[in-house]
Amino acid sequence: MQARIRGMDLPLVLLHAFPLDSRMWDGVRERLDPITPDQRAQGEPDLAAAARRVLDHLDERGIERAVVGGCSMGGYVAMALLRQAPERLAGLVLADTRAGADTEEARANRLAVAERAEAEGVGEWLAGTVPALLAPTSPEEVSSRVRGWVLDQDPADVAWAQRAMAARPDSTELLRAARVPALVVVGEHDGLTPPRQARELADLLRGELVQLPGVGHLAPVEAPDAFADAVLDWRQRLAL
Template sequence: MTSLPLVLLHAFPFDSRMWDGVRDLLKPITFDQRGGDRSPDLVVIADDVVAMLDERGIERAVLGGCSMGGYVAMAVLRRAPERVAGLVLADTRAGADTDEARANRLGMAARVAAEGVGWVPDAVLAGLLGPAPDAAVFGRARELVLGQDPAEVAWAQRAMAVRPDSTDVLAAADVPALVLVGEHDALTPPPLARELAGVLRRGEYVELAGVGHLTPLEAPEAFASAVLGWRRRVGV
C-alpha cells in the first residue's frame, strides 16, 4: 500500500522543478520553499509544510527531502511529528553546521545579495554533481540555479546556517525511513548516509551508482524506483 501522500522538498539552490523527473512515477506534492521577508530559519518553511497539509486536509504524509529539503523535513519532524508517517532523506545530514561551514554559508549569502546568482553555477555545480554528469543534467541544473531569486538564495543559506542538530529528533522517530545517497556525493558521502540510516529506528539505506549530491536530478528513474520499492515494502 502506498496510499499516503508523498511530499518532496527540494535542495538548495533550486526549486520544486528539480522533482520533474520523478513526478510521473512518484506523484509527489511539491512546492517552492521561500522565506520572503521572514526571519531566516528553516522552521518557517516547516510551518509552511504543515499549513499546506492543513489546506489539503492531509493528516499524515510521507515526507521526503534532498539536501536542504532533508533539513526542512527534520524541522517538520521536530515541530509536528504526528504529521509524519515516513521519511525519505536524500543526500542530507542530521548534524548542524561546523563553524567553517556556517561562515562559508554566510559568505555566500552576502556575495549573492551583492552580486546576484550569475556566478553561482560555476561555483557550486562541480561539487554537487557526480564526476561525469550528463550534459543535459548539467544544463538543467545550471538553468534552475540561474532562475532563482538572489534574495531567496541568500535567505536559504542564512537559514541553513542556524539549523540545529537533529540527531535526537531522528532517533526518536518511530516511522519507516529511507536514506538515499549518490555513490559520488562529496557533500554528504555514503559513510555519512549509512551513519544517518543507523540513527533511525527503522531506517533503510540505498546508494545510487554513478551520481553525486543531487540524486533525484541526476538519476530520477533510479531514485523513483528506490522510493517506490521502499514504500511497497514498508506499507506507507
C-alpha cells in the same frame, strides 16, 4: 499516479535542495506523484518557519498525514517538520543530506554566500558550484539543466536559505528518538554528504539505506528512475 494505483494512499511530499526549486523533482513526478512546495524567502531565515509553511500547505489540502522526503536542504526542512509535528509524518525519505549542524567554518561560508547574493545577485559565481553537486560522469545535459535552475533563483531566496541552513540545530538526537519508518538514499559519488554519512543517518533512524551508483549529491535529478524505484519499493514493502 503510479504510487496511488499500487494502493499507496498516503501523499508524498518532496522538498527541494539548495540552490534549486521544485523543478528538481520533474523526473520523478509521473511515477511518484509528489507534492513539491518551493522554499521561498518569507520572514526570518529559519527552517522551522519553512516547515510550518509546509504544514500550512498540507492543511490547505486537507492532508493529515504524509510521507515526507527531502534532498539536501529539503532534508533539513523534513527534519524540522519531524521536530514540530511528528504525528503528521507517516514516513521519512532523506536523500543526500545530514543530521549535524554546520561547523563554524561552514556557517561562515553560508553567511558569506548570502551576503554575496544580496550584493551581486545570482550569477556564474553560484552556478559554478554545480560540478560539486554532480558526479564527474554526469551528462552535460543534466549539468546544463541544473545550471539553468541555479541561475533562475531569486537572490533573496538564496540569501534566506543560506542563513536558515546556517542557523539550523543538530538533529542527531531528534532522529535517534524518531519512531517513523525511514529510507535514506545517497549517491555513490556524493562528495558533500558521502555514503558514510548516509549510513550513519540510516543507523540513527533504524531505517533502510539505498546507494545509487554513478551519481552525486543530486541523486533524484541524476538518476530519477533509480530514485523512484527505491522509494516505490520501500513504500510497497512497508505499505506506506
